[in-house]
Amino acid sequence: MAITDKIYVKNHRQLSSQLETNIPKGAFKGATLDVLFQGEGLEKLDEATRERVLDFSSDFLDCACDNNPYCGCPERKFVQYILELRAQGLGPNAIVDVMTDDYMVYAYSGDVLSFLDNGVRTLEAAEGLARVEGTDEMHDEIRRTKQDLAK
């Protein structure tokens, strides 16, 4: 399962009742993206919640793909966002705190940790491959990314 399958909407029951519709807990579930991040009725949300929902839309659902939000860009951008927080030196707990602060979504820090671990292992494999077949630049870039991730 991808890490984005393990990102949840904070207070999703409360949100559902404010919106008078049932939304799934998973932030990247199709129905959540439809209702919460693309749908109507956002004026029913309290201001703090609405702001975060709108921030999420403008940061992750802003691509021009025909099949937005099912094009994969939102997930890709969210993964990028997590990696950037990691590169700033944040650990799994702090990453979860920041995403809740920014977008009112959360994950279990254990899931974030294993996502980061897997990332390091994937990059190690890619680094090995780049050493054999790739250019020096590619090799350097992978190594730098890995160092950021493993901080």
Ligand SMILES: [Zn+2]
């Ligand atoms: Zn897209």
